[in-house]
Amino acid sequence: MKQSGILQLTLLGATGSIGRSTLDVISRHSDRYKVFALTANTNVDAMEKLCEQWQPEFAVMNDESSATQLGSRLRRKNIRTEVLSGVSGLLQVVEDDAVDCVVAAIVGAAGLVPTLASAKAGKRVLLANKEALVMSGKLFMDAVRDNNALLMPVDSEHNAVFQCMPDSLTAHHTSVKMTNSEAKSGIKRILLTASGGPFRTWSAEQLRDVTPEQAVNHPNWDMGRKISVDSATLMNKGLELIEAYWLFDMDIANIDVVIHPQSVIHSMVSYEDGSVLAQLGNPDMRTPVAHALAWPERIESGVEPLNIFDVAKLDFEQPDLDRFPCLRLCYEAISMGGTASVVLNAANEVAVDAFLESKIGFTDIARLIEQTLNAATITQDVSSLELILEADVTARTITNKCISAMH
Ligand SMILES: NC(=O)c1ccc[n+]([C@@H]2O[C@H](COP(=O)([O-])OP(=O)(O)OC[C@H]3O[C@@H](n4cnc5c(N)ncnc54)[C@H](OP(=O)(O)O)[C@@H]3O)[C@@H](O)[C@H]2O)c1
Structure with missing residues (x-):
């Protein structure tokens, strides 16, 4: 965190589901976070509202004509946010020296270039855009390590695994520590949970x-x-399997996919001594977002605490x-x-x-x-x-x- 105590944040994919969850969490902590830049693809209406509310330094529309539209709408309202467009705009707002943290929440391969650039720029990278890591694997993890970036998983399963890892492993940059096989000893398996989706049966x-x-x-x-x-x-679980393989440097044979329809356990880590640690919570992305934003501290996320008596039953199946x-x-x-x-x-x-x-x-x-x-x-x-x-x-x-x- 900066001297001022305020972390400056670029939110890639601000108009999406993860974008909304992130803005909801940071709206509860204006003393800790400031929005530096917001980005989207074509959703001008949503971006106009977000710029009015958050008054970021920059707004980037990947689509050029959407950027032109947004720019003229903001000017009419006297909003001083500078509007940029395309990949060059995305790169500018992740690489800017003023930025401490990049939330990578663009969907799909379109997120690869700016997400990789944020790792190369040594930022705190909150990774939701799993496709970026699936595509670039080693290149991405090397960029994190070589540039002293801090990679925090936002995918609820990987965030849960991170939380179930020993402090000795997660005390520094995740990727660097994960590749340290000595520190990893004691961990036997990762159990990635999956709801099974709407068509499980x-x-x-x-x-x-x-x-x-x-x-x-x-x-x-x-x-x-x-x-x-x-x-x-279940492609999502497969992409997550590949994501876990890179994030935690774990042999794929030691990562199990566990169908768990209630989505209360977000993943587990199994240890040499027979212990299995699990992270539980209501299925709401504001929990992993808040964890990844504040780690190693904990902050309020707006998520209702889990009522374990309401859950009552936890089922597990093979995929x-x-x-x-x-x-x-x-x-x-x-x-x-x-x-x-x-x-x-x-x-x-x-x-x-x-x-x-x-x-x-x-x-x-x-x-x-x-x-x-x-x-x-x-x-x-x-x-x-x-x-x-x-x-x-x-x-x-x-x-x-x-x-x-x-x-
Ligand atoms: N949603 C979840 O609960 C969740 C959980 C775990 C991981 N994730 C991962 O997080 C990422 C985002 O998911 P989401 O559900 O939030 O997606 P979403 O709701 O569809 O939002 C996607 C965001 O990306 C922007 N975008 C789309 N195409 C783009 C392009 N070509 N260039 C630049 N920006 C583009 C969209 O802008 P427009 O609005 O202008 O189209 C929007 O802001 C995905 O990789 C997903 O796998 C999501």
């Missing part, structure tokens, strides 16, 4: 007829559309990789290594968009990802951002061709 036949409206209606969490579909296919092949494909992508995770992520993003636009069915999502993984050339060299972005673009072209061939 549905048969393979029923899954074929799932509509976008049904898929975005998650039983426990209120999230953006893309992650809601990912939760329904079904036949009905939910996206999870299986994530295991396969990890074992392929190199650009496979980039290809998997790109194919998923294209397929989920097509599903949300009712161009393909729910079960086509996994089929398209598999086809793309089979058709793409997987290379092991992922040592630069350029190589990663190239693999992403190529995979998108393949998936789009597969979709065209279906019609």
Whole structure:
């Protein structure tokens, strides 16, 4: 924290679900946090309101014409926020020396460049944008370590794992300590919990007829559309598996996915001596956001305390990789290594968009990802951002061709 005691924050993806949760938490702590910059893609109406409320130094719209619109609306209202656009605008507001903390909450691959830049700029990075880490893996973790950034997981499962890790491991920069195998001794397994999504009990036949409206209606969490579909296919859990692999430097064989429909336990860590530590709470993203903002301190988040008597029962099940092949494909992508995770992520993003636009069915999502993984050339060299972005673009072209061939 700065001398003034106020942490300056850039919020990437301010108009989204994680963006809203973050602003709700910081609205309770104006003595600790100041909004330096807010960013979005095209949602000018929401950004106008946020700029009026938060009066940030900068607002960035990724889309240029949205930036022009926002700029003229703010000028009419005499709001002094400077409006920037595109990737250059996003980079400017994460790299600025005045910024202490970047909340990476853009959805999908679009978040990779600014999220990686915030690690390179040595910021406190609150990572919600799991796709960025899935795509860039080692490159991202090296950037965190080499530039003394502090990487705090916001995904509720990874934040829970972080909370269940011994202090000796998390006392400094997460990634640096996680790669210290000596410090890690004692930890046997990570148990990543998953709600199982809205179709946990549905048969393979029923899954074929799932509509976008049904898929975005998650039983426990209120999230953006893309992650809601990912939760329904279990792709979200697969992406989280890859995220945990990089964040905690853990062999994939030692990470279990546990279906836990109540979403009360957000994940667990199992130790050598037989202890299993779990983090529990109501399913509300303001808890991990508040934890990641304030760690090693604790601050109020606005989340109702968990009433353990209301919960009463906790269930656990094995995931079904036949009905939910996206999870299986994530295991396969990890074992392929190199650009496979980039290809998997790109194919998923294209397929989920097509599903949300009712161009393909729910079960086509996994089929398209598999086809793309089979058709793409997987290379092991992922040592630069350029190589990663190239693999992403190529995979998108393949998936789009597969979709065209279906019609
Ligand atoms: N929601 C959750 O509970 C949750 C939990 C754990 C992890 N996460 C992760 O957090 C990230 C955000 O999820 P979300 O649910 O908050 O998504 P969301 O509600 O869809 O919000 C996405 C945000 O990203 C912006 N955006 C979209 N495309 C962009 C682009 N091309 N360039 C720049 N900005 C862009 C959107 O701006 P516009 O509004 O202008 O489109 C919006 O501000 C995802 O990676 C997700 O996996 C979310």
